[in-house]
Amino acid sequence: MQISVRVNGKQTSAEVEPRTLLVHFLREQLRLTGVHIGCDTSQCGACSVLLDGKLVKSCTILAVQADEREVLTIEGLAPREGLHPVQEAFQECHALQCGFCTPGMVMAAHALLSRRPNPSEPEIREALRGNRCRCTGYQNIVTAISAAAEKQSKREAQP
Amino acid sequence: MTGTKRGSTGQIGARRKRVEDPRLLTGQGTFVDDIQLPGMLHLDFVRSTHAQARIAAIDTSEAAKCPGVVAVYTAEEIHGFVPLLPGPAELPGLRAPEHHVLANGHVRYVGEAVAAVVAEERYTARDAREAIRVDYEPLPAVTDMERALEADAPLVHEEFGSNLAFELPLGNETAAALEEADVVIQQRMLNQRVIPNTMETRGIVADYRRSDGQITVWLSTQAPHLIRSLLAELLDLPEHRLRVIAPDVGGGFGAKANLYGEEMLAVALAKQLGRPVKWIEERQEHMLATSHGRAQLAHVTLGAARDGTIRALELRILADMGAYPHIMTPLAPLQTAAVMTGCYRIPCARAEIQGVFTNTTAPDPYRGFGRAEAAYYLERAIDLLARRLDLDPIEVRRRNFIQPEEFPYSSPTGYVLESGDYEVCLRRALEKVDIGALRQQQGRLRSEGRYIGIGFASYVYRAGFPSLPKLPRTGFLKGGWESAWLRVDPMGKVTVLTGTSPHGQGLETSLAQIAADELDIDLEDVVVRHGDTASIPHGNGTMGSRSLAVGGSAVLLAAREVRHKALRLAAHHLGVEVDAVRLEAGRAFLPGHPERAISFADLADLSYSFLDLPDGMTPRLEASATFEPHNWNAPFGTHVCVVEVDVQTGEPKLLRYVAVDDCGRAVNPLIVEGQIHGGVAQGLGQALMETVVYDSEGQPLTVSFLEYATPTASDMPTLEVELTETPSPLNPLGARGVGESGTTGAPPALVNAVVDALAPFGVEHLDMPLLPERVWRVLHEAGAVR
Ligand code: FES
Ligand code: FES
Numbered sequence: 001m002q003i004s005v006r007v008n009g010k011q012t013s014a015e016v017e018p019r020t021l022l023v024h025f026l027r028e029q030l031r032l033t034g035v036h037i038g039c040d041t042s043q044c045g046a047c048s049v050l051l052d053g054k055l056v057k058s059c060t061i062l063a064v065q066a067d068e069r070e071v072l073t074i075e076g077l078a079p080r081e082g083l084h085p086v087q088e089a090f091q092e093c094h095a096l097q098c099g100f101c102t103p104g105m106v107m108a109a110h111a112l113l114s115r116r117p118n119p120s121e122p123e124i125r126e127a128l129r130g131n132r133c134r135c136t137g138y139q140n141i142v143t144a145i146s147a148a149a150e151k152q153s154k155r156e157a158q159p
Numbered sequence: 160m161t162g163t164k165r166g167s168t169g170q171i172g173a174r175r176k177r178v179e180d181p182r183l184l185t186g187q188g189t190f191v192d193d194i195q196l197p198g199m200l201h202l203d204f205v206r207s208t209h210a211q212a213r214i215a216a217i218d219t220s221e222a223a224k225c226p227g228v229v230a231v232y233t234a235e236e237i238h239g240f241v242p243l244l245p246g247p248a249e250l251p252g253l254r255a256p257e258h259h260v261l262a263n264g265h266v267r268y269v270g271e272a273v274a275a276v277v278a279e280e281r282y283t284a285r286d287a288r289e290a291i292r293v294d295y296e297p298l299p300a301v302t303d304m305e306r307a308l309e310a311d312a313p314l315v316h317e318e319f320g321s322n323l324a325f326e327l328p329l330g331n332e333t334a335a336a337l338e339e340a341d342v343v344i345q346q347r348m349l350n351q352r353v354i355p356n357t358m359e360t361r362g363i364v365a366d367y368r369r370s371d372g373q374i375t376v377w378l379s380t381q382a383p384h385l386i387r388s389l390l391a392e393l394l395d396l397p398e399h400r401l402r403v404i405a406p407d408v409g410g411g412f413g414a415k416a417n418l419y420g421e422e423m424l425a426v427a428l429a430k431q432l433g434r435p436v437k438w439i440e441e442r443q444e445h446m447l448a449t450s451h452g453r454a455q456l457a458h459v460t461l462g463a464a465r466d467g468t469i470r471a472l473e474l475r476i477l478a479d480m481g482a483y484p485h486i487m488t489p490l491a492p493l494q495t496a497a498v499m500t501g502c503y504r505i506p507c508a509r510a511e512i513q514g515v516f517t518n519t520t521a522p523d524p525y526r527g528f529g530r531a532e533a534a535y536y537l538e539r540a541i542d543l544l545a546r547r548l549d550l551d552p553i554e555v556r557r558r559n560f561i562q563p564e565e566f567p568y569s570s571p572t573g574y575v576l577e578s579g580d581y582e583v584c585l586r587r588a589l590e591k592v593d594i595g596a597l598r599q600q601q602g603r604l605r606s607e608g609r610y611i612g613i614g615f616a617s618y619v620y621r622a623g624f625p626s627l628p629k630l631p632r633t634g635f636l637k638g639g640w641e642s643a644w645l646r647v648d649p650m651g652k653v654t655v656l657t658g659t660s661p662h663g664q665g666l667e668t669s670l671a672q673i674a675a676d677e678l679d680i681d682l683e684d685v686v687v688r689h690g691d692t693a694s695i696p697h698g699n700g701t702m703g704s705r706s707l708a709v710g711g712s713a714v715l716l717a718a719r720e721v722r723h724k725a726l727r728l729a730a731h732h733l734g735v736e737v738d739a740v741r742l743e744a745g746r747a748f749l750p751g752h753p754e755r756a757i758s759f760a761d762l763a764d765l766s767y768s769f770l771d772l773p774d775g776m777t778p779r780l781e782a783s784a785t786f787e788p789h790n791w792n793a794p795f796g797t798h799v800c801v802v803e804v805d806v807q808t809g810e811p812k813l814l815r816y817v818a819v820d821d822c823g824r825a826v827n828p829l830i831v832e833g834q835i836h837g838g839v840a841q842g843l844g845q846a847l848m849e850t851v852v853y854d855s856e857g858q859p860l861t862v863s864f865l866e867y868a869t870p871t872a873s874d875m876p877t878l879e880v881e882l883t884e885t886p887s888p889l890n891p892l893g894a895r896g897v898g899e900s901g902t903t904g905a906p907p908a909l910v911n912a913v914v915d916a917l918a919p920f921g922v923e924h925l926d927m928p929l930l931p932e933r934v935w936r937v938l939h940e941a942g943a944v945r
Contacts, residue, residue, distance in 0.1 A: 019282070020297040033193035034186015036409075038358045039442040043864035061740030074186035083184060083393060091180040094829045097837060098663025099183025100409030104182065121877075127874035132864065134358045134410050135663050136902075138872040140833060 003067040007032070008076025012016050016063045023047045025063035025133045026073060034074040038132065042127035047130030049073045055111035057130070074103035077110060090141070091118075091149035097135035106130050109145045118149050170676035171380035171892075174829040175851040177668045178682075190381045191818035192439045199364070200229055202425055202438040203284035205274040205291045206447060207266035210518040210857025211301035211313065214264050216275055218292040222560035225290060229432065232275045232424075242393050243426045244420055247484040253325040253514070256316045258483040266295070267315055268518050270447025271857055272420060272560030272765075277428060277436065290551075299790060300518035300857035301522035303864075304456055304477045306327015309517050315516035315682040322516040324480045325489060328508035330495040330572040336471035337507075340462030345545045349926040350532045352454040352479065352851040353844075354861070355525050356869050357662075358419035361449055362442035363422045375402045376426055381411040381662050382700025387692050389418045390426055396621050406688035408662035412841070413524030414450050415662065416702045417485050426823045446862045449786040452525020454479035455492065455532050461540040467548055467555040474499055474536060480514045481521030483895050487528075488521050489514050494529025494621075497574045501537045502619040502795060503559040503579040518857045524702060524839055528901035530620035539614040539906035542914065543923060545899075552911070553594070556585065556617050574621060576793050580885045584797040584819040585617055592799050600789075605919060611814070611917025614800045616907035621706035621791035622896025624891075635828035637786055641705070642696040643713035645674060645721055646781035653678065653685040655717070658698015659710035660690045664898065665830045666706055671715050672826050673892070678725070680759055696783060704794065704896025707826060712890040713786040718794020725762055728780075732765060734755055738855055758908035792887045794895040796820035798839070798904035799846060800912040807942050809935025811847070811913045813876035818904060820831035820880070822897035823887040831897050832880045839878055844870045845902070846909040850928050858943040917941075 004013045007030060014029055026032045026049070035058060038046035047058040048074040060073075083091065086109050096102040103130070105113040106138045112119060119127065124145050125138070135139065182188050219231040220336045245290070246255035248664035255265070262273045274291050278284035296633050307322040315322055335342055335622075364377040373792045376398060380386050383403040391398035408415065421438055426939035430438040439451065460473040478492035496510035531589065541559075545552035561568045568576045592613075601611040626638040642658035651883055655674050659666065671685040689695060722742060729747030730737040733755050748756035777918050801815040809939060819833055825831045848868050854859045886893030907928060912931050914922055920941040938944050 008358065013866040017282070024281075025190075028195070031195075032186065033190075034188075036359070037191070037192065037439075039362075039864055041442065041863040041865055044358065044442075055752045078185055083181065091176050094665075094833050096177075096180060096810050097665065097833060098185055098357075098359065099179070099188050099407060100190065100663075102183050105187050122873075129941070132358065132869055132871060134356055134841070134869060135411070135837045136833060137836035137838075138870075139836040139878045142872060142877075144396040153416055154775075156542055 001064055005066045008073060014136040017064070018064055020063045021059055022066050023058040023159050026058060032073045032075050036100055036103060038100065045104040045108060048103055048107040048131065050107060055108055074106060077106065084145060085151055086148045087112065089144040089151065093144035093147055095136060095140040095141055095144035101131060101133040101139045105133065105141060109148065112145070113152065114150055117153055121146065135143040169670040170682060171824070173672065173827065175668055175672060175827055176511045177665045177680060177830070178671065179665060179667045183407070184669040190359055190407050190409055191364060191377050194364045194377050196364065196366055196435040199280045199435040199437050200279065201278050201284040201433065202428065202436050202700060203276045203288045204272045204421065204862065205275050205288050205293065206444070207265055207269055208526040209285065209295050210269050211298040212266050212295040213298065214266060214273065214293060216297050222276060222287040222290040225283060225287040227279040228287045229277045229279065230262065231287065231291070234259055234261040235426065236263060240431060241424055242548040243668035244423065245389065245393065245488045246488055248486055249324050250327065250489050254319050255487060256483055259825050260424050268520055269857065270520060272446070272448070275424060277432065287493065295821045298557060300855040302517050302519050302857045303422040304479055304515040304517060304520050305711055307517050315518055317503045323535060324484065324516050327512045328331050329512065331507055333471040333473045333507040333509045337460065337462040337473065341465040342547055342857060343462045344540060344547055345460050346459065346540065346543055346924050347458050348456040348536055349537060350453045350535055350928055352371065352522065353525065353849045354851060354867055355412045355414035355445055355449065355451045356451055357410030357412060357414060358443065359930060360442060360445040361415065361419065361506065363425045364435060365426040366435040367429040367433060367435055370395070371584065372400050374400060374426065374430065375404065377404045377406055378422060379408050379415055380405045381408070381416040381660055383660055383701055384658065384697050385688055385700055386418050390423065392723050394425060394427055403659045404731060405515065405931065411525040411662035412454065413528055413702060416700065417450060417523055420884050439710060442864070443862050447520060447859065449522030450485060451520050452522055453532060455521040457536050457734050459540050459593060461544055463547065467544065467550050467558050469503055469505050469940055472500060472575040473503050474510045475494065476510055476512045478512060478514050478852050479519065479522055479900050480516050481519045481691040482516060484521050484639050485523045488523050491529040495533040498530045498620055499533045499537065499572055500570045501534060502561060502579065502617055504561050504565070507573065510572065514583040517757060519853070523793065526838060527899045528703065530900065531903040531906065533614065534620065534903045535907045539910060539924065542911045546923065552615055555836045556615065557582065576619065577618060577888055578792060578885065579793055579795050581617055581795055583885070584821055586794060586932050587883060588797040588799045588817050591819070591881065592801065592815060595641065597801065598759065610804045610806055610919070612802050612804065612910025612912040612914065614915055616849065616904050617913065618903045620899060620903050622707065622794055622899065623708045623792050625702050625787050625788050625790055631845065638699065639709065640699065640785050641710040641713045642698045642784040643710070643717045643784065644696050645714065645717040646779065647721060647763045647766070649762040649893065651684065653680065655685060655687045655714055655715060656695040657689045657710050658685060658696050660698065660700045662701060662901045669707055669826045669830055671709055673711050673714045674718045677722055678759070679743050697869040704898040708792055708887070708892065708894040708896055709786055711826065711894060712754050712892050713784050716784035716786055717782045720784060724780055727773065728766055728776065729757055729762055781854050786844040786890065790889055791835050792823070792889045792895045794820070794822050794897055796900055796904055798908040800908040802909070802916055804913060804916040806938055809931040809938060811929055811934060815879065817879045819883060820897065820900045821883045821885050823895035824884055824893035825882050826892070828882060831882060834897045835880045835901050837880050838869050839900060839905045840875055842902040842905025843875065845908055846906040846927050846929060847874070848928050848930060858896050859866040869915045
């Protein structure tokens with residue numbers, strides 16, 4: 001089937017099998033390998049991307065379902081040079097170790113902050129329930145998200 | 160300590176941001192599944208659905224007909240070009256079963272590979288897998304170790320006549336000491352089976368180039384050189400034409416330090432078929448076929464005097480070997496025995512070990528391997544003792560701590576502890592939680608019907624193994640040494656090659672800090688490379704908390720040598736004696752004569768021009784070094800956990816978690832704290848929720864994250880970590896291991912806390928995991944709830 005998806009700001013047309021999962025389409029056809037696969041039951045969040053601005057697990061969606069829609073992956077988050085503020089905070093606070101869960105974590109954090117610019121610690125922990133990490137104990141991830149929120153709100157406070 | 164230089168750039172001890180982060184944060188890391196080669200085939204496996212069965216027939220005809228299928232294999236078809244897997248390390252009397260890559264007429268655990276499919280595409284391979292029909296004749300199975308040792312238990316390996324794999328006593332005599340003890344406590348403790356669950360599952364890409372016989376393997380592994388040697392030996396391949404690359408590795412925790420059947424088959428098939436072969440493990444396969452952890456049971460006996468002085472400790476250990484033990488599987492209980500007396504002066508200690516075959520996935524190293532088990536038994540036993548004697552568990556620990564002046568201390572089970580200061584960590588941890596106030600609060604709340612518990616765990620383990628002459632095994636663990644190679648390029652930039660192979664610990668940053676500190680240059684001027692056998696010196700990989708203390712020491716030695724050479728060259732250039740020159744902040748100079756200086760970059764450039772060198776000096780600033788520790792180093796610490804148990808639901812709620820850990824010199828405290836965080840999370844996961852469950856037929860019921868829950872962010876408390884630094888005398892860095900500290904401290908700290916909370920109900924012990932249902936049941940039995 002022919003689909004047309006806007007991925008990371010670029011309109012892309014492709015031929016996919018009807019059963020192709022969005023995650024496989026992104027990874028294998030578009031070579032966006034920052035989108036990771038950590039499970040086969042939609043319970044790890046390593047494959048998290050934004051679909052029309054909403055956080056989704058790309059392993060639970062067929063590529064054809066993304067037809068005529070907009071996808072943002074980790075590769076499209078940062079500006080051309082440097083890092084996105086959430087990515088910056090992750091590095092600053094040592095919120096990643098092996099980095100395998102990281103793209104999904106960052107997308108989840110970004111989605112949370114877009115919807116709630118100043119989340120409390122329990123809200124952050126709650127929002128990350130769908131994203132598993134085995135390396136960090138989440139401590140520094142939570143710290144990083146708070147730090148990114150603070151930075152962002154400071155930036156907004158200064159006109 | 161043997162004088163670590165602290166450069167003016169102050170790299171050692173600095174909380175540097177990690178240099179590996181930008182690529183991982185932007186999706187530019189390279190994990191095995193990201194590698195695509197032209198013409199690449201996909202490998203998939205049919206796995207046993209029975210815990211024990213005879214295979215009557217396998218029908219692969221339908222699968223072979225699927226479009227896009229290249230080949231289908233069973234044991235018969237690979238016989239002749241795929242050998243058996245290596246057996247377990249050769250312990251005296253150990254019975255080692257044959258371990259086939261594909262089951263040879265008989266399956267012995269659910270998940271055992273039975274047949275393999277190779278296809279053009281991932282989806283096709285999966286379709287074909289589903290089309291293979293295996294006809295099983297089910298046989299009785301046993302997954303419980305105690306049951307497995309009963310006379311009428313089903314046999315995992317008929318030919319052995321029993322399920323006992325080996326038996327081994329260690330330590331000295333305890334009978335008399337236990338006889339004379341004022342009090343003896345006894346407790347059966349389970350250290351349940353857990354699954355490593357690295358977020359990146361296992362995976363491999365193998366490529367064979369027919370023209371020159373070159374084989375390149377990308378593997379998610381902790382030990383590329385060890386794997387290369389094993390592959391070369393087993394598949395009879397020339398080692399120098401075999402290149403193993405560990406790219407970015409998404410966690411290992413011990414489970415990726417071994418060569419697995421799927422991996423060996425992928426390499427053999429790439430050669431056989433002349434096309435690249437990829438295999439990526441699914442999560443369910445990971446839960447079934449990647450090695451598990453722990454799976455130990457111990458009967459603990461502890462004897463003490465009335466004042467709490469410990470006289471003797473005895474462990475009767477059952478260690479699960481699974482159906483087919485891997486190389487290191489039988490070593491876990493030996494590790495337990497070695498460190499069973501922990502940080503305490505216990506004159507008599509003895510372990511009676513039995514290795515047991517069961518119809519299960521074999522356990523193998525998992526963060527804490529054998530030593531975490533020991534700390535759990537001992538720290539639980541000390542709390543039981545304190546309860547029995549009505550003493551403060553803190554005081555019992557203090558009374559028995561080995562004191563700083565008693566080192567080196569030889570334990571009755573043959574482990575020599577070189578240094579430590581256990582009191583320091585305990586004192587800091589107690590200050591941090593404000594133990595006095597906390598206990599008052601506990602008493603007050605108790606009278607209101609709320610149950611707070613405070614749990615302590617003081618641990619020590621052994622890290623960074625030395626060479627082990629007693630455990631020969633060709634192609635594996637050739638030694639406890641680690642290698643490094645350091646070169647300064649003509650423009651003064653530094654490349655460090657390390658034989659250790661990180662899987663997420665940030666060694667590209669910490670090892671660079673060590674080199675930058677020694678050469679007194681900027682961190683940005685150093686790059687660390689690892690994990691590719693074609694370009695790095697032979698190394699032993701990452702495992703057993705060795706990479707920084709051992710691998711980092713090798714880097715330090717190489718950097719020292721380069722530093723000395725740079726100084727000699729600078730002296731020659733400046734026309735002075737070498738002692739007169741200082742190397743600091745990126746330049747060599749004569750103190751007091753700022754104009755007589757040469758930058759590190761110019762010095763580097765100079766080192767490449769032969770005619771400018773002093774007589775006898777070889778060109779280039781570079782050095783290779785090897786560091787061999789003469790003993791294991793001993794990380795230690797105290798963890799304190801505070802919980803509130805809801806007696807209506809049985810749910811333990813974590814109120815605080817304080818960890819004070821000592822890993823000697825901390826090269827990058829930011830990274831060290833991260834190691835503690837992650838380890839504690841895994842330890843709390845084991846203590847609170849993780850366990851593999853088998854039904855009566857031997858079917859595992861925990862095969863996805865739905866049934867096997869690893870902790871999520873909302874399960875975890877805020878972690879308060881503090882470091883003390885007692886340098887180790889065993890390496891020039893003064894470093895101790897740190898990777899396994901968290902998984903060692905957390906389980907006993909948490910269980911002790913919950914048992915403390917339930918003290919008013921007479922609860923003395925609970926087996927992990929402390930799921931609400933289990934706690935509730937105990938409370939119910941104690942009459943606390945109806
Ligand atoms: S891959 Fe695990 S949730 Fe999508
Ligand atoms: S950083 Fe390794 S899984 Fe999160």
